[in-house]
Amino acid sequence: MTYKNSFREYLGKHGLKATRQREVILDAFLSAGSHLSTEELYRTIREKNPGIGYATVHRTLKLLAESGLAAQRHFGDGHTRYECSSEEQHHDHLICTVCGTIIEFENPGIERLQEQVAARHGFVIEQHRLEIYGRCAGCLVKKEKKQAI
Amino acid sequence: MTYKNSFREYLGKHGLKATRQREVILDAFLSAGSHLSTEELYRTIREKNPGIGYATVHRTLKLLAESGLAAQRHFGDGHTRYECSSEEQHHDHLICTVCGTIIEFENPGIERLQEQVAARHGFVIEQHRLEIYGRCAGCLVKKEKKQAI
DNA sequence: CATCTTGTTGAAAATGAAAATCATTTTTGT
DNA sequence: ACAAAAATGATTTTCATTTTCAACAAGATG
Structure with missing residues (x-):
C-alpha cells in the first residue's frame, strides 16, 4: 500500500x-x-x-x-x-541476446572505477547506464545440446 | 586508402x-x-x-x-x-548532458569486473555498453560563473 | 564496344513509437 | 451539489527510420 x-x-x-x-x-x-x-x-x-x-x-x-x-x-x-525503482538503489543489467531475459545486478567496484574515469576527465556524473549483452546460462546449455545432435 | x-x-x-x-x-x-x-x-x-x-x-x-x-x-x-570502428578496440563513453560533448574512454578494470559479474550469473558476454552521463569540465565552469553573477 | 543482368538510386510514401490535441468526463474543494 | 481544474481516450501529429518503385548505373558477357 x-x-x-x-x-x-x-x-x-x-x-x-x-x-x-x-x-x-x-x-x-x-x-x-x-x-x-x-x-x-x-x-x-x-x-x-x-x-x-x-x-x-x-x-x-x-x-x-x-x-x-x-x-x-x-x-x-x-x-x-x-x-x-522505488527504494532500490541503482543497478545495471545483464541481457540475454537469445531469450531476452534481463538480470539486474549491482557492483560497487564498477561504480567506483566509473567515478575515477569521470574525475580523470573533469566530469561530474549525473547518471550512468551499463548493459552487458550475452548468452545466459540456460541458453548456453541449449546451444551445447544443439551442437551435440 | x-x-x-x-x-x-x-x-x-x-x-x-x-x-x-x-x-x-x-x-x-x-x-x-x-x-x-x-x-x-x-x-x-x-x-x-x-x-x-x-x-x-x-x-x-x-x-x-x-x-x-x-x-x-x-x-x-x-x-x-x-x-x-575499424581497428580500434572497444571503448565506452562519457557524455555531457549540457553541451553534448562525447568523450571516449577505455578501462580494463571495469571490463574485468564486468566479466566477473557475468561469470557469477553464468553469462558469456558478447558485447556491452557503458555510458556515463554528467557535466563536463567546461560546463561545470560555466555553471559556477552563472551562479557567481 | 554493345548488351544484358542485377543492384542502386532518390523521391516519395509507409511505418511505428511517442507525444500532442481536443471535446467530453471526472475529481476535488467549497 | 457546484464550479473550476485536471484527466480521459480516440484520434492526430510528429519525427526518425525504413520501404517502395520506376529510372538509372555498374559489372559481366558476347
Missing part, C-alpha cells in the same frame, strides 16, 4: 488528481513483471479494463517515472521500458 | 556494387568527426553533393556498420549515431 500512497502524495503535491485509471495502471505496473513497455502494460490492462486508453497508460507511466516510482530504460529494441 | 579497399572488398564479397555515392558517403564519414547521426552526415554531404538522398546515406551507413567499418551507437537523443 506504500506505493499507492506515495503516488497519491506525489499527485497531491503537484496538483494532480488521483483517478481510477491511474490506480488501475499503478496496480498493473506493480504486479506485472519488470522492464515492460507501454504496449505490453497496455495489453495487460486491456484484458480486465477495456476502457483504458493507450494514451492514459503512456501518460501514467511517464508520471510514475517523474514521481520516482518507475524508472525508464532504453534497451536496444526501440521500446521505452519501465521498471519499479 | 585501406578503408576504401576494405569496403570495396566487402561489397564484392556480398554481390554489391561500388557506386559513386557509396564512395562519397564513405569519404564524408571518414573525414567527419565521430558519433554523427544520419541527419548530420546527410547535411554535410549535401553541401558538396546535393544529388545524394537521405535514404542512400542511411542505407550506406547501415552497410558500413554491417561491414564492420562503422559501429552504431544509441545515446539518449533518439538518433542512431555512427562512429568509425
